[in-house]
Amino acid sequence: MTPQKKNSLSCHHCPLSSLCLPSNLNHNETTQFDQLIKERRTIERNQHLFRINEPFKQVYIVQSGAVKSYSISMEGDEHVNAFHFPLELIGFDGLADETHQVSAIALEHSVICTLPFEPLLSFASTAPALQRQLFNMISQHMVSVFSISSNSYAETRLATFLLDLSNRLKKRGRSSSDFKLSMSREDIGNYLGLAAETVSRLFHGFEKKGILETNRRTIHLNDFYALRTLSSGS
Amino acid sequence: MTPQKKNSLSCHHCPLSSLCLPSNLNHNETTQFDQLIKERRTIERNQHLFRINEPFKQVYIVQSGAVKSYSISMEGDEHVNAFHFPLELIGFDGLADETHQVSAIALEHSVICTLPFEPLLSFASTAPALQRQLFNMISQHMVSVFSISSNSYAETRLATFLLDLSNRLKKRGRSSSDFKLSMSREDIGNYLGLAAETVSRLFHGFEKKGILETNRRTIHLNDFYALRTLSSGS
DNA sequence: CGGCCGATTGAATAGGGTCAATGTTAGTGG
DNA sequence: CCACTAACATTGACCCTATTCAATCGGCCG
Numbered sequence: 001m002t003p004q005k006k007n008s009l010s011c012h013h014c015p016l017s018s019l020c021l022p023s024n025l026n027h028n029e030t031t032q033f034d035q036l037i038k039e040r041r042t043i044e045r046n047q048h049l050f051r052i053n054e055p056f057k058q059v060y061i062v063q064s065g066a067v068k069s070y071s072i073s074m075e076g077d078e079h080v081n082a083f084h085f086p087l088e089l090i091g092f093d094g095l096a097d098e099t100h101q102v103s104a105i106a107l108e109h110s111v112i113c114t115l116p117f118e119p120l121l122s123f124a125s126t127a128p129a130l131q132r133q134l135f136n137m138i139s140q141h142m143v144s145v146f147s148i149s150s151n152s153y154a155e156t157r158l159a160t161f162l163l164d165l166s167n168r169l170k171k172r173g174r175s176s177s178d179f180k181l182s183m184s185r186e187d188i189g190n191y192l193g194l195a196a197e198t199v200s201r202l203f204h205g206f207e208k209k210g211i212l213e214t215n216r217r218t219i220h221l222n223d224f225y226a227l228r229t230l231s232s233g234s
Numbered sequence: 235m236t237p238q239k240k241n242s243l244s245c246h247h248c249p250l251s252s253l254c255l256p257s258n259l260n261h262n263e264t265t266q267f268d269q270l271i272k273e274r275r276t277i278e279r280n281q282h283l284f285r286i287n288e289p290f291k292q293v294y295i296v297q298s299g300a301v302k303s304y305s306i307s308m309e310g311d312e313h314v315n316a317f318h319f320p321l322e323l324i325g326f327d328g329l330a331d332e333t334h335q336v337s338a339i340a341l342e343h344s345v346i347c348t349l350p351f352e353p354l355l356s357f358a359s360t361a362p363a364l365q366r367q368l369f370n371m372i373s374q375h376m377v378s379v380f381s382i383s384s385n386s387y388a389e390t391r392l393a394t395f396l397l398d399l400s401n402r403l404k405k406r407g408r409s410s411s412d413f414k415l416s417m418s419r420e421d422i423g424n425y426l427g428l429a430a431e432t433v434s435r436l437f438h439g440f441e442k443k444g445i446l447e448t449n450r451r452t453i454h455l456n457d458f459y460a461l462r463t464l465s466s467g468s
Numbered sequence: 469c470g471g472c473c474g475a476t477t478g479a480a481t482a483g484g485g486t487c488a489a490t491g492t493t494a495g496t497g498g
Numbered sequence: 499c500c501a502c503t504a505a506c507a508t509t510g511a512c513c514c515t516a517t518t519c520a521a522t523c524g525g526c527c528g
Contacts, residue, residue, distance in 0.1 A: 071380070074466040079384040095373035102380075121366065125359045132355065138372055139329035145376075146305070146336075149383040150313040152427060152517095154484065185507060193386065195485055200508055216493075216507070232308040386485095388516065419475060429517055434476055450475070450525080 009063070010034050016172065019087055020061065021115075021137065024129035033130065036123060038114045049090065049104040049112060056094025058116045062086050065110020066182035069093070069102045070190075080191040082145075083107070083165075083183060086172050089137050107182040148192060151231075157192045158202045159230035162212070166221060177221045243297070244268050250406065253321055254295065255349075255371070258363035267364065270357060272348045283324065283338040283346060290328025292350045296320045299344020300416035303327070303336045304424075314425040316379075317341070317399075317417060320406050323371050341416040382426060385465075391426045392436045393464035396446070400455060411455045 011017045011034040012027075022033045040063060043049060049060055052071060067084040081102050084090050094100040095117070124131040147164065151157045170176035181188070185203075189196040206212050211227060213220045221227065245251045245268040246261075256267045274297060277283060283294055286305060301318040315336055318324050328334040329351070358365040381398065385391045404410035415422070419437075423430040440446050445461060447454045455461065 071384070073384070079380075081380050081384075092369075092373050093377055096370055096377055101377045121362070121369070125362060125365060128355070128359060131359060131365070135326075135355070135368075135372075136330055138369075138376075139326050142372075142376060142379075143327050143330055143335045145379050146313075146315050149427065150305070150307070150315075184505090193383065196506090197486085197508080198484060201484095204508080418473095430474085431476080431518085432516055435516090438476080 009040070011037075014063065016063070016087055019171070021089070021130065021133055024133055025127060029127050029130070032123065033127075036115055036119050038116055040111055040113050042109065042111050043106045045106055045108050047106050049106065050094075050100050051103045052100055054094075054100050056091065056098050056100055056117070058114050059089055059091040059120065060104070061113040061115065062088050062090065063111040063113050065112075066107040067104050067110060067112075068107050068183060068187060069104045071102045078190065080183075080187050083187075083191070085168055089141070092138060092141075107187075153233070154192075154194050154198050154202060155205070155230055156233055157194065158188075158199065158206075159227045161188065161192055162219075162221065163224075163227055163231050166224075177224075179219060181217045181219055243274070245271075248297065250297070250321055253405070255323070255364065255367055258367055259361060263361050263364070266357065267361075270349055270353050272350055274345055274347050276343065276345050277340045279340055279342050281340050283340065284328075284334050285337045286334055288328075288334050290325065290332050290334055290351070292348050293323055293325040293354065294338070295347045295349065296322050296324065297345040297347050299346075300341040301338050301344060301346075302341050302417060302421060303338045305336045312424065314417075314421050317421075317425070319402055323375070326372060326375075341421075387467070388426075388428050388432055388436060389439075389464055390467055391428065392422075392433065392440075393461045395422065395426055396453075396455065397458075397461055397465050400458075411458075413453060415451045415453055 009015075011020070011022050011030050014020070017023065017030070022030045025033055038058065043065075049067060062084050064086055067090060068080055069082050069084065069090065070078050070080045072078055081093075084104075090104055091100070093102050120134075124134055144164070148157060148160055151160055165179070165181075166176045169179050183191075184196070185199045186196040188194075189199040192199070194202075203212075203214050207214060209223075209226065211221070211223045211230075213222065243249075245254070245256050245264050248254070251257065251264070256264045259267055272292065277299075283301060296318050298320055301324060302314055303316050303318065303324065304312050304314045306312055318338075324338055324346075325334070327336050354368075358368055378398070382391060382394055385394055399413070399415075400410045403413055417425075418430075419433045420430040422428075423433040426433070428436075437446075437448050441448060443457075443460065445455070445457045445464075447456065
């Protein structure tokens with residue numbers, strides 16, 4: 001076991017591997033894939049995984065924790081592009097012109113698998129299942145991007161956001177109704193194109209309607225039906 | 235020359251091929267790639283390329299013309315996801331679960347190259363330059379998605395939109411300052427998250443400031459500096 | 469030439485933003 | 499272990515931007 005891997009799991013032992021990039025690889029291929037992984041490192045809250053303008057060399061997969069990716073406008077204000085949870089691929093933004101277009105920062109203590117990109121592509125050429133899975137994950141991401149921005153009302157956006165979060169966590173074997181928000185109201189608002197105060201007021205409103213209960217970062221979803229109704233009420 | 239290709243150009247003769255998927259392929263590979271193309275068909279305004287929920291089998295590249303992709307919410311209203319111009323890849327939305335997540339419709343008479351997906355992937359495995367280019371194009375697309383939604387003011391959004399359009403057309407050898415909008419005000423507004431009336435008013439406002447001239451679908455951009463200033467004023 | 473769809477323009481309204489004050493809590497250090 | 503503090507969250511009041519509804523205009527197509 002190499003030193004940098006001592007704190008984490010090889011793909012063979014990772015409970016999430018069946019849903020991850022190597023999901024459709026056989027045992028041998030998975031071993032090969034595992035050897036592609038340069039490191040599995042832990043990063044703490046507020047530490048960067050990479051920063052905008054840095055050269056693009058590798059992609060990352062969240063094994064545990066949560067990461068936010070954001071860009072900075074010319075006026076210097078931040079725009080949150082995405083939140084990333086376990087199984088999700090980060091860093092593809094840098095591919096197009098070899099330079100990262102966004103920064104990625106940990107929202108909490110996280111474990112991140114690092115995949116050098118060139119070797120990954122080479123290996124993907126020899127393992128169709130991996131190539132396919134790569135495209136799948138990217139496609140999935142693309143589709144999800146649209147779901148939020150298409151909603152016009154603040155209520156609708158927050159409901160969509162909460163359902164999306166809930167689904168993603170559920171898919172990863174976590175509770176779909178009770179979870180801890182790893183990001184601030186500010187981050188949520190920024191991501192949804194709303195003021196943090198609006199997010200706060202919306203949580204309050206949802207709570208009054210009995211749709212959910214929340215206390216700071218903890219949240220419990222009561223009424224999925226109501227959330228879905230709100231979410232679809234574009 | 236097969237019948238369905240008689241109206242259009244093979245990659246070898248296509249003036250855009252140096253910027254297209256096969257850009258980094260050698261002559262032989264390009265020939266192989268060209269044979270992957272199932273058809274190059276013309277579609278007319280308001281004809282669909284594919285519809286939401288149809289099985290995903292192939293991807294498309296616009297050779298000429300313009301295409302809009304959109305989804306329909308549960309309430310039945312349309313949301314415009316993207317406009318596609320020559321060189322742009324359409325259809326990846328369907329990859330994740332084998333079914334198209336959006337519909338694609340021609341905004342004007344267009345020529346579309348059709349690439350069956352499985353053969354494309356197989357070929358990509360043997361031609362690293364193509365595999366790479368595929369990822370590049372997807373990555374590029376992903377990055378561009380964020381630029382609009384991050385702008386909060388209507389003025390900013392429209393300015394960003396116009397500059398994006400201008401850049402994309404320029405890259406394809408067309409004028410960056412004079413062009414014909416292939417989409418309605420309604421479509422623009424929908425795409426930007428604005429009412430059509432707001433788009434109309436904004437055009438009027440820009441015109442009064444001397445930034446551009448417009449008459450219905452034709453547009454002339456005068457003052458790129460002003461547009462860039464507006465665009466960055468998030 | 470007429471009809472119809474898209475574009476424009478105006479007036480009133482509402483949804484969400486901004487600014488400012490106040491609560492609350494996790495984390496720090498003594 | 500407890501008190502302190504800074505960062506985050508909440509709440510209120512006011513304002514502004516963009517929406518909605520409605521009317522009119524203009525061109526393109528048949």
